[in-house]
Amino acid sequence: MPRSRATLVIATLAGLLLASLLTAGGAAAKPAKFTRYVALGDSYTSGPLIPVQRADPAGCARSTSNYPSLLAKRLHVRSFTDVSCGGAATPHMTSPQQVAGGVNEPQFDALRRDTNLVTVGIGGNDHNVFGSIVGVCPALRESDPTGSPCKEHFTVDGVDTLKQATIDIGTRVEHVLDGIHQRSPRATVLVVGYPRIAPPTGTCPAILPFADGDYTWVDSVEEALNDALAKAVADDGRASFVDMYPASLGHDACAGKKAWIQGKDASEVAASYHPRLSGMKGVAGQIKRDLARSARS
Numbered sequence: 001m002p003r004s005r006a007t008l009v010i011a012t013l014a015g016l017l018l019a020s021l022l023t024a025g026g027a028a029a030k031p032a033k034f035t036r037y038v039a040l041g042d043s044y045t046s047g048p049l050i051p052v053q054r055a056d057p058a059g060c061a062r063s064t065s066n067y068p069s070l071l072a073k074r075l076h077v078r079s080f081t082d083v084s085c086g087g088a089a090t091p092h093m094t095s096p097q098q099v100a101g102g103v104n105e106p107q108f109d110a111l112r113r114d115t116n117l118v119t120v121g122i123g124g125n126d127h128n129v130f131g132s133i134v135g136v137c138p139a140l141r142e143s144d145p146t147g148s149p150c151k152e153h154f155t156v157d158g159v160d161t162l163k164q165a166t167i168d169i170g171t172r173v174e175h176v177l178d179g180i181h182q183r184s185p186r187a188t189v190l191v192v193g194y195p196r197i198a199p200p201t202g203t204c205p206a207i208l209p210f211a212d213g214d215y216t217w218v219d220s221v222e223e224a225l226n227d228a229l230a231k232a233v234a235d236d237g238r239a240s241f242v243d244m245y246p247a248s249l250g251h252d253a254c255a256g257k258k259a260w261i262q263g264k265d266a267s268e269v270a271a272s273y274h275p276r277l278s279g280m281k282g283v284a285g286q287i288k289r290d291l292a293r294s295a296r297s
Contacts, residue, residue, distance in 0.1 A: 034117040034188070036079040039068030040093065040107045040180075041121035043086035044194055047280055048271035059099025060085035065277055067192075068119060070284035075291075077117070083110045089125040090172040093179060111183035118180055119242075119287065121192040123173055123229055127165035133197075133218055134273045138209040138264065145205075148213030163224045170228030177236045189239040190287060193226040195248035195279055197261050204254035207263030240294065247286045251279070 039045060047063030054062040062084060063069070072080035085097055085104040097104040111118070124130040137150035154161050173191065180189050198208055198218040210218060226245050233241040251260040253273070260279030262270040270276040275283070 034075050034077050036112065036115045037068070037072055037075070037077040037081070037117040037119075038110045038112075038115050038184070038187075039066075039072075039080075039082040039084055039119050040110070041068075041084035041119070041192070042088040042123075042125050043084075043271070043274060044124065045084035045119075045121040045192070046082075046086050046088075048086050048274055049266065049269060050275070050277050050280065051269055054082075055101070057099055057102035057104060059101045060097075060104050061271070062086075063280070065280060067280040067283040067287070070280060071119070071287055074284065074288055075117075081110045083107045084121070087125060088122065090122055090169075090176055093122070093176050108179055108183060111180065111187075113184060113186075115184040115187050118184060118187045118189045119192055120176065120180065120189070121194070122176060123166075123169045123225060124194060126169045126172055127162075129162055129165055129169070129221070129225060130273075132162060133221065134264075137211070137214055137218065141205070141209050141211045141214075144211055146212045148217055149211050150214040151217040160221075162221050166221075166224045166228040169225065170232040173229055173232040174235055177232065177239050181236075181238060188291075190242050190290070191229055191233050191239055192242045192283060192287065193229055193244040194222060195244040195260050195275065195283065196252040197222060197273065199252045199254045200249075202254060204263070207265075208253050209264055240290065242283075242287050242290055244283060244286060248279075248282065251282060 043061060045066060045068065046061050047066030048061030050063035050065050052064045054064060062082060068082045085099060088097055093108050094106050096106055136153060140149040140153060143149050177189065198215045200219050203212050203215050223245060230241045230243065233239045248260055251258055253259050253261040253263045260275060260282050262272055262274055262276055264272050266272040
């Protein structure tokens, strides 16, 4: 074969091989196409006071700009159902929840066999973990502003009762995952962790009115809750955990303009101790990154 023709053949084959590799690489990196997405969860999913609020029912405080809504738009899903509801706990996956303005039906009712993406953010209301922190700790600050009176209040016979409660919450979330898999066996299931409320160091009593020593304790309780959720996912073996704890570092309620979480005073666009729109964007972004990373692996 003449040298010029051989060179042309080799160049053509090399080009075809390169094109094949690029195509294969692109296909491997392309995220899965999700067509039917269902969002389950509590108020950290629903987004109370974040505009614009849905009225189905109003008591669920479900925002059209919560992280499931933002994620659905970014993924261009064909069907999106958000049944998250403020105050929801794990029993509300299978039982109706009475709220202002009506009833939120069991959240599992939204699941179908052809649902192929499910996010669930649940657990903080079980055993009233979050409610105990924001309902009790501020009132105890005056008794010992530089100590840790809230930690002491919830420590009984040397046992931190809130951290102890997170162990059972993890078990409950495992049961939730079993229920999701049964109803939507082909779905990608993501358990979304809770973003930081308190900073790991420092204080901001005008925003988070905790005693100085209780900041690190509150942070450790929330970390224990997230660890319990992560363990439930690991034990389940089929779902994935979206870890918002490292992602939200520097975005706690004390972080000023960078905060993802509102402090004690509600605003017109965020409920007290709940995510702001910036927090919802942060969660949606982390989920999207996790999905893309999973597609590449």
